[in-house]
Amino acid sequence: MDFELSSEQSMLKDSVDRLIAQRYTQEARERFKAEAPGWSRDNWQQFADLGLLGLGFDEALGGFGGSMTDTMIVAEAFGGGMVVEPWLGSVVLAGGILRHADFGGREEAVAALAEGSRILALAHEEEGARYLLSRVSAKADKAGSGYVVNGRKINVIAGDSADTLFVTARTGGGVQDEDGISIFAVPKGHPGVTVEPYRSIDGARYAAVTLKGVELPAAALVGAAGEGFPILEKAVGDAIVALCGEAVGLMEAMLKTVVEYLKTRNQFGGPLGRFQALQHRSAEMYVMTEQARSMAIYAAAMASEPDDRERRRAMSFAKVQIGKSLHFVGQYAVQMSGGIGVTEEYIIGQHFKRSTAMERQFGDTDHHLSLIDLLDRRG
DSSP states (O other): OOOSOOHHHHHHHHHHHHHHHHHOOHHHHHHHHHSTTSSOHHHHHHHHHTTOSSTTSOGGGTSOOOOHHHHHHHHHHHHHHTOOSSIIIIIIIIHHHHHHOOOTTHHHHHHHHHTTSOOEEEEOOOTTOTTOTTOOOOEEEEETTEEEEEEEEEEEETTTTOSEEEEEEESSSOTTOSTTEEEEEEETTOTTEEEEEEEOTTSOEEEEEEEEEEEEOGGGEESSTTBOHHHHHHHHHHHHHHHHHHHHHHHHHHHHHHHHHHHHOEETTEEGGGOHHHHHHHHHHHHHHHHHHHHHHHHHHHTTOSOHHHHHHHHHHHHHHHHHHHHHHHHHHHHHHGGGGGSSSSHHHHHHHHHHHHHHTTOOHHHHHHHHHHHHHHO
């Protein structure tokens, strides 16, 4: 496997790194979070102007034909800056529905997303699902030529900002069956849809979405009825790749901050960095970060694997390593920073909150270990 970036990918990395360095100071991030949607519309337009919102879509759909490795590169830069804009949720996760489903209006939706004029969100996770992707209790009953949808979704990234919600609901099958899941495009402000915004532990903007008697035309169905799970699974796989890249960027930022702190913090007659035990711990943090980087690259390479079982195993293996690395690096970043490491004012405290949230996003380590075991037993 080639771990080297191409010249085009190196240029992409440099341009995104520069953008984040220019716009994302700690103070600026707090200003962005205080804006009405919980993030900066101006930053979003900057991302669009750089082509970052259309990067992961085929040129035939109006995108720029970037690979998942390109997406991972952008995610790494965003992770280092702890970007608060809903790029992961809107462009990668909900955008994955556009990438992997074939339905009318897809090209127009990609064009609007790429130019920054439309925000998408995936409303799928439900209370009590425990990360099980196929667990959907929301129902879509046939009503004439259309559907009536009822259900409640949680942890919808930027759900209150979304112009279009991709909602999963059952048109058949049992509550945990992979078969029978359908996906519907629901426009903002549609009658019967209630959106309740809230913030997660890391300050990211989420929403709970309740659908009560929501009447939708047949044209709202994305793909074929009852066949939404493969689309959903691939979209979440894409999001795991991006999350892995984001985690690497975050861990790099934590390690850099800790090393600088050890060099400049004087205690017991000199800088803390002179103590061998702290040097060894910093080296271990570096090793865990590099292991995560290798698995992020592996996940990006496997995202297009046609064998569903092998692709799903690869995503789970990557998420397991990412979870372990985040836990290790985050834990010792706080410990080596002393009491200030748990404060909101110090950047490590914010890093740690984000790393804690990322460990659990799209399934924690135990969940993905169980998935690997299940896939291996299935053969």
